[in-house]
Amino acid sequence: xxxVTTTPSFPNPATEWHLPSRGKxxxxxxxxxxSAIFTIFVVAYLFYLGKSVTGPxxxxxxxxxxxxxxxxxxxxxxxxxxxxxxxxxxxxLFLLSWMLTIALGGxxxxxxxxxxxxxxxxxxxxxxxxxxxxTYYSLVGLHAFHVTAGLxxxxxxxxxGFAGRVGMDQSGRVAxxxxxxxxxxxxxxxxxxxxxxxxx
Amino acid sequence: MSSNAITIPGTQxxxxxxxxxxxxxxxxxxxxxxxILYILSALLFLAIGGVEALIIRIQLMxxxxxFVSPEVFNRMFTxxxxxxxxxxxxxxxxxxxxxxxxxxxxxRDMAFPRLNAxxxxxxxxxALLLYFSFLGGSxxxxxxxxxxxxxxxxxxLGARAFSPxxxxxxxxxxxxxSGFGSIxxxxxxxxxxxCLRCPGMKINRMPLLVWMxxxxxxxxxxxxxxxxxxxxxLLIDRYLGGHFFDTxxxxxxxxxxxxxxxxxxxxxxxxxxxxxxxxxxxxPVFSRKPIFGYxxxxxxxxxxxxxxMSVWAHHMFTIGMNSYANSFFTLTTxxxxxxxxxxxFNWIGTMWGGRIQFKTPMLFSIAFLFQxxxxxxxxxMMAASPFDWQLSxxxxxVAHFHYVIVGGILFALFGAFYYWYPKMTxxxxxxxxxxxxxxxxxxxxxxxxxxxxxxGILGMPRRIYTYEPGRGxxxxxxxxxxxxxxxALAILVFLANLVIxxxxxxxxxxxxxxxxxxxxxxxxPPPAYNFATVPTVSSRRPLWxxxxxxxxxxxxx
Numbered sequence: 001x002x003x004v005t006t007t008p009s010f011p012n013p014a015t016e017w018h019l020p021s022r023g024k025x026x027x028x029x030x031x032x033x034x035s036a037i038f039t040i041f042v043v044a045y046l047f048y049l050g051k052s053v054t055g056p057x058x059x060x061x062x063x064x065x066x067x068x069x070x071x072x073x074x075x076x077x078x079x080x081x082x083x084x085x086x087x088x089x090x091x092x093l094f095l096l097s098w099m100l101t102i103a104l105g106g107x108x109x110x111x112x113x114x115x116x117x118x119x120x121x122x123x124x125x126x127x128x129x130x131x132x133x134x135t136y137y138s139l140v141g142l143h144a145f146h147v148t149a150g151l152x153x154x155x156x157x158x159x160x161g162f163a164g165r166v167g168m169d170q171s172g173r174v175a176x177x178x179x180x181x182x183x184x185x186x187x188x189x190x191x192x193x194x195x196x197x198x199x200x
Numbered sequence: 201m202s203s204n205a206i207t208i209p210g211t212q213x214x215x216x217x218x219x220x221x222x223x224x225x226x227x228x229x230x231x232x233x234x235x236i237l238y239i240l241s242a243l244l245f246l247a248i249g250g251v252e253a254l255i256i257r258i259q260l261m262x263x264x265x266x267f268v269s270p271e272v273f274n275r276m277f278t279x280x281x282x283x284x285x286x287x288x289x290x291x292x293x294x295x296x297x298x299x300x301x302x303x304x305x306x307x308r309d310m311a312f313p314r315l316n317a318x319x320x321x322x323x324x325x326x327a328l329l330l331y332f333s334f335l336g337g338s339x340x341x342x343x344x345x346x347x348x349x350x351x352x353x354x355x356x357l358g359a360r361a362f363s364p365x366x367x368x369x370x371x372x373x374x375x376x377x378s379g380f381g382s383i384x385x386x387x388x389x390x391x392x393x394x395c396l397r398c399p400g401m402k403i404n405r406m407p408l409l410v411w412m413x414x415x416x417x418x419x420x421x422x423x424x425x426x427x428x429x430x431x432x433x434l435l436i437d438r439y440l441g442g443h444f445f446d447t448x449x450x451x452x453x454x455x456x457x458x459x460x461x462x463x464x465x466x467x468x469x470x471x472x473x474x475x476x477x478x479x480x481x482x483x484p485v486f487s488r489k490p491i492f493g494y495x496x497x498x499x500x501x502x503x504x505x506x507x508x509m510s511v512w513a514h515h516m517f518t519i520g521m522n523s524y525a526n527s528f529f530t531l532t533t534x535x536x537x538x539x540x541x542x543x544x545f546n547w548i549g550t551m552w553g554g555r556i557q558f559k560t561p562m563l564f565s566i567a568f569l570f571q572x573x574x575x576x577x578x579x580x581m582m583a584a585s586p587f588d589w590q591l592s593x594x595x596x597x598v599a600h601f602h603y604v605i606v607g608g609i610l611f612a613l614f615g616a617f618y619y620w621y622p623k624m625t626x627x628x629x630x631x632x633x634x635x636x637x638x639x640x641x642x643x644x645x646x647x648x649x650x651x652x653x654x655x656g657i658l659g660m661p662r663r664i665y666t667y668e669p670g671r672g673x674x675x676x677x678x679x680x681x682x683x684x685x686x687x688a689l690a691i692l693v694f695l696a697n698l699v700i701x702x703x704x705x706x707x708x709x710x711x712x713x714x715x716x717x718x719x720x721x722x723x724x725p726p727p728a729y730n731f732a733t734v735p736t737v738s739s740r741r742p743l744w745x746x747x748x749x750x751x752x753x754x755x756x757x
Contacts, residue, residue: 022311022395029387033421040429040459044444051450128441131450138436138444 023176031183034146038187041142042194045135049199052130061123064196068111069188072147075104076185079154083178089168095161101181102158105151112144136195143191146184153177229313230728231298234320236624238295241324242288243695248331249283252276254688261681263669273665274348279330281351282371285467286378287327289609293474294323294385296616297413299624301389303719303726304407306398306735311391319384326378333370347371350663352464353434355445355456360438369438376431379424386420389413398718400737405757407717407740408497412477415501416470422509423466430459454519461512468604469508472572473501475612476543479565482619483547485715486562487554490741490753493546500539500546507536517588526585533583540576544569559713560634564615567642571607578603578653593663596656602649606687614641614694621698622712626724627705633697641690647683651676716741 050057082097116137119125127137157174160166166174225233255276259267268276298316302309310316330347337345347367349357358368393414397406406414434456436442443449445456484491491497513521513529521529547569556562578600582588591597614637621629655673667673711720718735719726721743739745739753 017399019395019397022391025394026312026387026391029390029421030383033383033387033425036422036425037429040426040462041433044433044455047452047455048450051452053450127436128443131443134436134442134444134451138433138442142432 021172021176023172024179027176027179031179034183034187038142038190041135041139042190045139045194045199048131048135052132054130056123056125056129056132058132058136058195058199061119061125062196062200063115065111065115068108069192071104071111072108072185072188075101075108076182078104079178079181083171083175086166086168086171086174091161091167094166095158098154098158098161102151102154105147105154105181109144109147109151112140112147139191140195143184143187146187150177150181150184154181227317229309229317231302231310231313231316232624232726232728234316235295235297235299237320238291238298238323241327242292242295243698245283245287245291245327246691247695249280249288250688250691252280252283254684256280257681257684259665260667260677262678263667263674265666268665270665271348274663275346277663278347278350278371282330282347282374283327284605285351285471286375287323287330289471289605290378290382291320291323292613293416293471294319294382296478296620297389297416297474298385300620300719301392301410301413302396303623303722303730304410304717305393305396305401306718306731306737307392307396308730310388311395312388315384316388319381319388322381322384323378326374326376326381329370329377330374333367333374337367337370338365352457352460354460355451355453356447358434358438358456359446369435372431372434372438376428376435379428379431382420382424383428386417386424389417390421393417398731398735398737404495404498405737405740408480408491408494409474409477409717411498412473412480412501415505416473416477419466419470419473419505419508423463423470426459427463430456430463433459454516457516457519458513461515464515465512466505466508468601469504471609472604473504475568475609475616476501478612478616478619479547479568481715481717482561482565482615483550485619485713486557486559486565487551488557489550489554490716490744491546492549492552493542494740496542497546500542503539504536507532507539511536514583514585514588517585518592530583530585534580537576537580544573559618560629560631560638561615561619563635563638564611564618567638568608568611568615571603571611571645575600575603575608591656593661594656595652595660595662598662599649599652599656602652606645606649611641611645614638617694617698619713620719621701622708623719623724623726625702625705626708627701627703628708628712629697629701629705633693633700637690637693637697640693641687644683644686644688644690647686648680649683651679651683655680711743714747716744718742721746 078097079101082094082101085091085093085097125133125136127133154177157166157177225237228234228237255268256273259265259273259276261267298310301307333346337347345365345367347353347363347370349363349368349371353363353368353371356362358372393406393410397403433442433444437444437446443451445451445453447453480491480497511529511533513525514533517526517529578596582591582597582600618629618634621627655676658672658676660667660671660673667677708724710723712724713720718731718737721735722730735742737745739757741753745752745754
């Protein structure tokens with residue numbers, strides 16, 4: 001049983017006590033976890049390169065989506081600009097570059113949709129055609145899913161922004177969201193390299 | 201020390217209608233309540249998984265037994281494995297982490313309370329999905345069909361052609377959903393530990409339990425996710441006609457094994473590291489000495505986490521990897537023994553020269569030390585790939601990993617139950633029932649799992665539903681089954697102890713063990729707000745400093 005009779009009064013507070021922001025730490029953790037998921041899909045893609053028993057092969061059907069890649073990668077710049085301008089409370093610049101980010105992300109998704117439409121209807125490649133189809137649609141689709149999720153969150157912020165609710169006090173949260181968007185862009189660099197450069 | 205609790209008028213409510221009480225528990229975002237929910241759901245599934253184990257053991261009690269059909273036997277070992285790992289061990293450890301981490305670092309709650317609740321309900325939904333397969337596995341026309349392809353669902357067994365109906369789908373969805381829950385909890389634990397420590401709680405002053413849960417959560421992030429990815433691939437194969445694991449279209453069954461074990465082996469460490477954490481809190485308190493070698497313990501934990509990420513293929517020595525791979529995975533597996541050995545020496549070093557109190561938590565902890573050592577030694581035997589070729593897929597392996605999971609993890613967990621139950625409920629668990637529980641479980645455990653090594657060496661394969669008489673396995677299997685029933689009896693004593701002590705146990709007070717970490721400074725059970733004033737710490741043992749102002753630890757750190 002307790003032998004303590006003193007009232008707990010702890011020593012005086014430490015002078016300086018800084019801890020990291022929980023939002024940023026959590027997003028960093030989520031990014032680590034997502035990276036592991038993508039790693040497994042990338043490994044599967046690389047492992048199955050050239051193992052399909054029937055066609056079509058990547059060399060026959062894939063075209064490098066350079067324009068849409070530039071769109072997605074430049075959206076990293078615009079979201080960075082948006083986050084920085086919100087920190088300084090330049091709300092109009094924030095909204096402008098935020099909308100630009102959404103537009104660029106949307107354009108990228110449109111590019112993916114167009115490519116899939118061409119592959120499915122013109123080239124007859126579906127997810128069940130061969131191993132290439134299975135791994136290609138899974139990997140690119142997983143990325144497109146993350147772009148979509150990001151666009152939904154960006155649009156929510158945009159709606160609040162137009163309602164005048166996103167100010168300097170929200171810049172921390174916007175910075176967390178922009179971490180996610182940078183991650184989605186970085187993953188595309190890997191997917192692009194694996195699928196369109198190494199994979200052909 | 202009850203003066204630490206603030207009495208707010210209107211909160212000390214007498215008796216509420218049970219519907220209100222239930223509603224509060226279901227909608228709670230309090231880390232303590234969620235921790236208890238995790239633990240209760242784990243106890244429920246411990247009982248279910250235990251019954252499945254008993255069915256397995258009754259079937260194998262004597263040769264040519266026909267207690268259950270081969271199909272039911274397959275379902276039982278699949279459900280037993282899946283249940284015990286995903287819906288007992290993981291939730292109960294997350295439950296303790298949830299309950300203890302904020303209290304130990306002087307925080308009000310977890311970093312994301314609603315994410316916390318969401319994660320718990322996801323993992324509970326996963327468990328319900330898995331068990332719904334008994335009803336819905338073959339559609340709803342009666343003949344229930346649980347998954348029956350082993351807890352790893354090796355390709356191509358998980359494919360449509362070999363697992364018709366929906367039993368494998370329920371298995372896949374259960375693991376996927378509870379996996380997302382685990383990732384949510386892991387993110388929460390890391391954010392809590394890094395961002396919510398009370399003033400003075402530097403990273404090198406955190407209790408070892410907090411440190412080890414931080415490492416465990418980090419491992420969850422990179423080890424559970426490969427399983428989620430593999431489950432997504434399996435769903436694509438089963439529903440969209442993909443070919444990931446379809447060998448006829450060029451897919452690879454071995455790739456599934458790699459993906460599964462990249463998750464599967466770190467998972468063992470995800471389960472054992474929180475148990476190391478319990479040991480590192482319980483052994484010092486009952487030895488009346490601070491932990492021996494704190495920085496080395498932290499370093500060894502991080503080291504185990506790193507090395508354990510590169511040992512997975514020692515589960516696959518028999519599939520015919522090349523000799524370089526075999527040598528690499530033999531080497532890495534043996535390397536894990538070094539940091540683990542360091543830990544065992546540190547715990548013994550803590551006990552050395554201490555005034556050891558043989559209370560029930562300490563009994564379980566000491567048994568843990570010896571049993572985990574033996575489990576580690578058979579692990580090193582299996583790590584040598586030629587030895588593994590001989591004994592893989594035999595009952596020797598079953599005995600080995602049950603020695604880790606029961607002899608290690610479960611014993612440590614029982615120690616944790618006896619140690620923290622007073623904090624969670626305000627009542628002491630009965631020492632008398634505790635001693636009965638310990639000795640019965642100890643005897644049952646050794647009767648079952650010591651003996652189980654022998655039929656393995658004699659060649660008895662895993663996952664067979666019956667065997668021929670006269671191979672020298674008969675008596676051994678009979679003894680194993682008796683041991684299993686003694687363990688079941690011990691669990692009943694334990695459950696009875698939990699219930700009886702909740703109503704009749706001695707009042708615990710704030711600090712029944714004269715311990716040193718922050719959770720013992722608040723009342724038992726702690727108030728919803730945890731700490732009336734934010735504590736400030738200046739050493740690794742804040743309550744020691746408080747109780748011994750003339751000789752505080754902070755002077756030596």
